[in-house]
Amino acid sequence: MNDKVLIVGAGAIGGFYGGLLAKAGADVSVVCRSDYDVAKHYGYRIDSYALGNWQLMPNQVLRHVSEYQGQPDYLILCTKVTADIDRVTLIRDAVAPCTTIVLIQNGVEIERELQQAFPDNLLVSGLAFICCNRNAPGEISHLAYGKLILGNLSGRQEPKTQYLRDLFLGAGIECVISEDIVASRWQKCVWNAPFNPLSVLSGGLATQAILQNQENFVRRVMREVCSIADACGHPLPADIVENHIALTRDMPPYKTSMLLDFERGHTMETEAILGNAVRAAQRQSVDCPCLESLYVLMQLLELQIRSSSLLN
Amino acid sequence: MNDKVLIVGAGAIGGFYGGLLAKAGADVSVVCRSDYDVAKHYGYRIDSYALGNWQLMPNQVLRHVSEYQGQPDYLILCTKVTADIDRVTLIRDAVAPCTTIVLIQNGVEIERELQQAFPDNLLVSGLAFICCNRNAPGEISHLAYGKLILGNLSGRQEPKTQYLRDLFLGAGIECVISEDIVASRWQKCVWNAPFNPLSVLSGGLATQAILQNQENFVRRVMREVCSIADACGHPLPADIVENHIALTRDMPPYKTSMLLDFERGHTMETEAILGNAVRAAQRQSVDCPCLESLYVLMQLLELQIRSSSLLN
Structure with missing residues (x-):
C-alpha cells in the first residue's frame, strides 16, 4: 500500500x-x-x-x-x-x-x-x-x-x-x-529578518535596491540574528552573513514573500519571523535594537492596515 | 521708519x-x-x-x-x-x-x-x-x-x-x-525623531496610536536623541522624555508634519531631523541604533518614492 x-x-x-x-x-x-x-x-x-x-x-x-x-x-x-x-x-x-x-x-x-x-x-x-x-x-x-x-x-x-x-x-x-534544524531556521531568518520588513516598510523595494543602498544596516540586522541564535545554543557558521550578502548580490532583483503578501493585502509572517526572534532575544537577554526597530515598525504598519480596513 | x-x-x-x-x-x-x-x-x-x-x-x-x-x-x-x-x-x-x-x-x-x-x-x-x-x-x-x-x-x-x-x-x-538654542533644537528633535518617521513608516498612524502601542520604543528613540545632544555639549533636562510623553498623551491624535508632507507627495525633512542627528551621533561616537534604523527606513522609502515617480 x-x-x-x-x-x-x-x-x-x-x-x-x-x-x-x-x-x-x-x-x-x-x-x-x-x-x-x-x-x-x-x-x-x-x-x-x-x-x-x-x-x-x-x-x-x-x-x-x-x-x-x-x-x-x-x-x-x-x-x-x-x-x-x-x-x-x-x-x-x-x-x-x-x-x-x-x-x-x-x-x-x-x-x-x-x-x-x-x-x-x-x-x-x-x-x-x-x-x-x-x-x-x-x-x-x-x-x-x-x-x-x-x-x-x-x-x-x-x-x-x-x-x-x-x-x-x-x-x-x-x-x-x-x-540541527533549529540552526537551519535561524540561518534562513538571518536573510528574512532584514529583507522581508525592509521591502515592505520601504513601500516595495526589491532586494537589490535595499542591498545597494543600505548594506551596512542589512549586515547589522543579520549579525543581531546570529547573536540570538548563538545565545539560544545554535551557533551559525562564521561566514553566514557574508554568504547571504553575496548570494543576494547575485540574485536578480527579488520581491520578498512578505512584500508579496503586503501588496496582495494578505496577513504577513511578522510574528513567525520577527516577533519570535525578538522574543527569543528577550528571553536570552540579547540586545537587538535594529531587529526590534523593524519589528516595532511592522507592528505599527499592521495596526494601521487593520484600522484603515475597519474604516472602509 | x-x-x-x-x-x-x-x-x-x-x-x-x-x-x-x-x-x-x-x-x-x-x-x-x-x-x-x-x-x-x-x-x-x-x-x-x-x-x-x-x-x-x-x-x-x-x-x-x-x-x-x-x-x-x-x-x-x-x-x-x-x-x-x-x-x-x-x-x-x-x-x-x-x-x-x-x-x-x-x-x-x-x-x-x-x-x-x-x-x-x-x-x-x-x-x-x-x-x-x-x-x-x-x-x-x-x-x-x-x-x-x-x-x-x-x-x-x-x-x-x-x-x-x-x-x-x-x-x-x-x-x-x-x-542655548542648540539645546532647544535638540529638545524639539527628541519629539520629532520618533513620531515623525513612525507616523510615515506605519502608513499614517497619528501620535496617539503610536504612543499607545509602542511607548517603550518611542522612549528608547527619545533617550538616544538625548545622548547625542549630551555628547554634543548640550545636555537636555532630565525629565524631557517624561514631559514629551505626557504632553503627547494629552494631545488630541495628531498627524505629524512629516506625515502630512508624505501624504501630499512633498519632500520630507528626513535629513534635517534624522540625518543630521545620526551624523552628529557618528561624529561623537554615540550609538543610536533605533534612530539609525528609522533613518535607514526613511531613506529607503524616499528611494522607493523617487523610483516609482520616475516609472510613472
Missing part, C-alpha cells in the same frame, strides 16, 4: 511538494480553500523550470481535514504561520497515532505549539528554499531553487524522516536532513 | 509670523511661490484661534528675493529644510550688510551652511511650536500653540534678537530667547 500523504494548505508550496510526492508514488490528498473547486475537478497543473510539467490528481480534495478518509502517514502543513491561522485546530481531526506531522513553514521557534498539542506524534520541521507561484487556481509555477531541509528537533535521524527525504529525492528535488 | 522684514517661504508658518510682525508695525514683504497670485492681489487672510482674524497686506509680494526693493533689517527664512532647497542661493540676493537672518525652521544643526555663506550677518536661529495650516492660497488657519523660541548660536543676547522678540510679544504671541 502506498504512503498516505495529506497536504494541509495546498497553495503554491503545498501543491508543488505534494505534486512531487505523488510523482514519487505516494497517495496524496489535499486540504485547500481557494483552489478547492478547480483542484476537485482538474487537480493541479505544475510547471517547473527544472522538472518539466505534470499534473497532480489528488486522491481526495477536501475543504477540511475532518473529511479525510483514512489515517495519513504524513500530514504536511504548508500554510503561512500567522496569528489568524490556528494550526493545531486546523490539523487536529486528521492526526492519527501513526501520523508524522511535517511542517514546511517559515519562521523560528514555530514548532512548540504543535509539539505540545501532539506530544506522541513524530514532528518533522522543514524549510523550503524555493521560488514558486500560484498563477491561478490549480496552476503552480516553479521558477527557481527548490531545496528542502528536513529535521527532527531531537537531532536524531528518524526512519520516517529519512523515508520522506528519499521520496523527495526520488522525485528529483534536492532534500537534506539537518542535524 | 518701520523695520523692514522680508519673509522667504511665505506658506502657513511664514505667512502667520509675517502677519504678526505686520500687526506689530513692521514693513513686511514676502517671497512666495504657490501663493503669489492671490497674495499679490489680496494679501493673506489669517484666522487664529487665539488672536482673531486679520489681513496681512505685504508691502512687496515677490517671486524671488532679487526683486526686493531696499535692504531688509530682518530676512526670515521659513521654508522646509530639505535637500532640494538650496537655502543660501534662495536668500543671497536680498542679504545686505545690515540684514539679520532669522531661521524659523525645523531640524538640528541646520545653521552651519548659512553661517558659512554669510559670516558677517547676525544669524538668529528660531523654532516654532505651532499648529497652523494653509487652507488655500493666501488663507492661513492658526489652530493651536504658537510659541516661538529664538536664539543666537553664540549664546549672547543680541539687541536685534531682543527687538524681534519684542515685536512678536507686541503682536500677542509667546516668544522667548533661549540661551
Whole structure:
C-alpha cells in the first residue's frame, strides 16, 4: 500500500511538494480553500523550470481535514504561520497515532505549539528554499531553487524522516536532513529578518535596491540574528552573513514573500519571523535594537492596515 | 521708519509670523511661490484661534528675493529644510550688510551652511511650536500653540534678537530667547525623531496610536536623541522624555508634519531631523541604533518614492 500523504494548505508550496510526492508514488490528498473547486475537478497543473510539467490528481480534495478518509502517514502543513491561522485546530481531526506531522513553514521557534498539542506524534520541521507561484487556481509555477531541509528537533535521524527525504529525492528535488534544524531556521531568518520588513516598510523595494543602498544596516540586522541564535545554543557558521550578502548580490532583483503578501493585502509572517526572534532575544537577554526597530515598525504598519480596513 | 522684514517661504508658518510682525508695525514683504497670485492681489487672510482674524497686506509680494526693493533689517527664512532647497542661493540676493537672518525652521544643526555663506550677518536661529495650516492660497488657519523660541548660536543676547522678540510679544504671541538654542533644537528633535518617521513608516498612524502601542520604543528613540545632544555639549533636562510623553498623551491624535508632507507627495525633512542627528551621533561616537534604523527606513522609502515617480 502506498504512503498516505495529506497536504494541509495546498497553495503554491503545498501543491508543488505534494505534486512531487505523488510523482514519487505516494497517495496524496489535499486540504485547500481557494483552489478547492478547480483542484476537485482538474487537480493541479505544475510547471517547473527544472522538472518539466505534470499534473497532480489528488486522491481526495477536501475543504477540511475532518473529511479525510483514512489515517495519513504524513500530514504536511504548508500554510503561512500567522496569528489568524490556528494550526493545531486546523490539523487536529486528521492526526492519527501513526501520523508524522511535517511542517514546511517559515519562521523560528514555530514548532512548540504543535509539539505540545501532539506530544506522541513524530514532528518533522522543514524549510523550503524555493521560488514558486500560484498563477491561478490549480496552476503552480516553479521558477527557481527548490531545496528542502528536513529535521527532527531531537537531532536524531528518524526512519520516517529519512523515508520522506528519499521520496523527495526520488522525485528529483534536492532534500537534506539537518542535524540541527533549529540552526537551519535561524540561518534562513538571518536573510528574512532584514529583507522581508525592509521591502515592505520601504513601500516595495526589491532586494537589490535595499542591498545597494543600505548594506551596512542589512549586515547589522543579520549579525543581531546570529547573536540570538548563538545565545539560544545554535551557533551559525562564521561566514553566514557574508554568504547571504553575496548570494543576494547575485540574485536578480527579488520581491520578498512578505512584500508579496503586503501588496496582495494578505496577513504577513511578522510574528513567525520577527516577533519570535525578538522574543527569543528577550528571553536570552540579547540586545537587538535594529531587529526590534523593524519589528516595532511592522507592528505599527499592521495596526494601521487593520484600522484603515475597519474604516472602509 | 518701520523695520523692514522680508519673509522667504511665505506658506502657513511664514505667512502667520509675517502677519504678526505686520500687526506689530513692521514693513513686511514676502517671497512666495504657490501663493503669489492671490497674495499679490489680496494679501493673506489669517484666522487664529487665539488672536482673531486679520489681513496681512505685504508691502512687496515677490517671486524671488532679487526683486526686493531696499535692504531688509530682518530676512526670515521659513521654508522646509530639505535637500532640494538650496537655502543660501534662495536668500543671497536680498542679504545686505545690515540684514539679520532669522531661521524659523525645523531640524538640528541646520545653521552651519548659512553661517558659512554669510559670516558677517547676525544669524538668529528660531523654532516654532505651532499648529497652523494653509487652507488655500493666501488663507492661513492658526489652530493651536504658537510659541516661538529664538536664539543666537553664540549664546549672547543680541539687541536685534531682543527687538524681534519684542515685536512678536507686541503682536500677542509667546516668544522667548533661549540661551542655548542648540539645546532647544535638540529638545524639539527628541519629539520629532520618533513620531515623525513612525507616523510615515506605519502608513499614517497619528501620535496617539503610536504612543499607545509602542511607548517603550518611542522612549528608547527619545533617550538616544538625548545622548547625542549630551555628547554634543548640550545636555537636555532630565525629565524631557517624561514631559514629551505626557504632553503627547494629552494631545488630541495628531498627524505629524512629516506625515502630512508624505501624504501630499512633498519632500520630507528626513535629513534635517534624522540625518543630521545620526551624523552628529557618528561624529561623537554615540550609538543610536533605533534612530539609525528609522533613518535607514526613511531613506529607503524616499528611494522607493523617487523610483516609482520616475516609472510613472
